[in-house]
Amino acid sequence: MKERDRRWALARKLMDDEGLDGLLVTGQANRGAPNVAPDVYLSNDRAGGWLVFPREGEPILLSWSGLHLICQAVExxxxxxxxxxxxxxxxxRDAAMVKKAFEANGLMxxxxxIIGLEPAGPRQxxxxxxxxxxxxxxxLPNVKFVHVWRRLARMMLVKSQEExxxxxxxxxxxxxxxxxxVAAARPGMTEAGVYAQAMAAAFIGGANSAALIIQSGPDNPAWGFPDWLVRPVRSRTLDRGDLVQSELFPTxxxxxxxxxxxxxxxxxHPVHQKAAEVAREAYDVGLEKMRVGTTFGEVDDAMTDVVKRAGGWFVTPQIHSLNPISVLSGLSTFGMENFSDAGTYAPIPPKAARNKEIVLQAGMTFAMEPNCHFGDRRINIGGTVLVTQSGPVELNAIANHVVEV
Known part of the structure; x- marks a missing residue:
């Protein structure tokens, strides 16, 4: 219950700072194991609830299904x-029940x-x-609602020892x-076969993963879920000379x-080799910059400058926050006019970094994902890094280099 008390104290500090009498925290529909769900952050229960959290007293959780109540009782x-x-x-979980909870807490x-009306990052x-x-x-015509998600998200960035x-x-x-x-990625294996092996490893390890990204080919600049997860086509078969790349999302x-x-x-390929060297240099530069007291923008600028100086371009940011994801997010879609089919699309401007002014604190976590394109050849490496008082701690190893097999 120590972690509950810590999180509830954060919520009440937010209310005190903003002059609020309570919070209405809305969760997303029926999701089994989300990675960032403000309702779950405060309830420690199934996702998809609406939480009425008064400054005084205990919160009321409005669940969409009786299943959640039964699960709570059994557990x-x-x-x-x-x-x-x-x-x-x-x-x-509807307006009438919200009103009932507000009446019970004198919030009319x-x-x-309110959390649930502001734009948020992916999977928030x-x-x-x-x-x-x-x-x-x-x-609730007499209630004055105030947007507070961005403030709470920043407070959530610094993790407790338990977290x-x-x-x-x-x-x-x-x-x-x-x-x-890595073990499954071999010529003759399908993307789907590699995908299945990686996902199974998450579940066997007691974690969850809703999906993962996989892209393959000798000169594939794409990133995102493969076409066979989007439309009814066969999974691609891997071949010698391919780069097989993935982004894993265990929770x-x-x-x-x-x-x-x-x-x-x-x-x-020599071009991939050059891109790999640039990506690794960006990783090392970012790691060196990642210190308590440094701004997020200083880290992102240092990493993106490596790729820019090399003449590379990139789609995804070199670094972004985790837990919550992308509250801090680096420059992205930079130089996309260099991709071979760019001329068939409307101009694609760079997407500015988000919250560059935020100062790094111990307990923040980041996805280090340095990526570099030369033409249509792409390399993306990196894992999760924890900021501590004594410097960054790399929580992953395999993903920090290209693996040749």
Missing amino acids: SKRGMTPWIRPDHHWLG SARVG ESFLSHSAWESVSAE IEVIRHCANAGEKMSEAF YGLMETQQQVCVSLGKM
């Missing part, structure tokens, strides 16, 4: 101490922070549909996934780590 009998008392765990004419699972928001607003141990376990699961990915206990695994089937 309590097995020794789990629920963060939300059973009599504060209500069935019904209050100033309340909190949103309220327009129709739901209209219904909530109609039921750090969870992240270490998650990073170890990512290392097992990386091992499985454990609400925490996420990432690993950018890059496997060369045979000796790398």
Whole structure:
């Protein structure tokens, strides 16, 4: 319960700082094991609930299904101490139940922070549909709602010792996934076969992974889920001379780590070799800069400058925060006019870094993912790094270099 008390104290500090009487925290529909879900962060229960959190008293969790109440009861009998008392765990996630919870806490004419209406990074699972928001607003006409997600997200960036141990376990699961990915990536294997082996390693290790990125080929600049997960086509078969690259997303206990695994089937093409050297240099420069007291922008600028000086381009950022993901995010889509088919699309401008002014603190976690394109040849490496008072700690190893097999 120590971690519950710490997180609830953060929520109440947010309320005090912003002059709020409570919070309404909305979770995303039916998701089994999210990596960043503000409702779960405060409830330690299934995702998809709406949490009414008063400054005084205990929060009320509104769950969308009775299944969640039954799971809580069963798990309590097995020794789990629920963060939300059973009599504060209500069935019904709609405007009428929100009003009932607000009435119970004297919030009908209050100033309340809301989480679920602001833009968020990828997989930050909190949103309220327009129709739901209209219904909530109609039921609570005298409540003054204030957007507070960005402030809470920044507070969440610094992890407790308990959270750090969870992240270490998650990073170890990512290392097992990386091992499985490298072992499976061979000529004659399909992308789907490699994918399956890596995903299985996460589950065997007791972690979760909703998906992973895999792209392959001798000159494939693409990044993102493979076409066979998007439309009904066959999975590509790997061949000698391919680069097989992946981004892994293991999660454990609400925490996420990432690993950018890059496997060369045979000796790398000279252009790939050059890109690999640039990516590794960017990684080393970023690691050297990653110190308590340094701004995020200083780290990102140092990494992107390496790629720019080499004449490379890149789609994804060289670095971004984890837990929550991409609250801090580096420059991306830089130099995309250099990709061979760029002329067939509208101009693609660079996407500016986000929150460059934030100062690094011990307990923050980052995905180091230096990537460099030359023409249509791409290299992406890197794993998860923890900021400590004595310097950065690399939580992964396999993904930090290109693996030749």
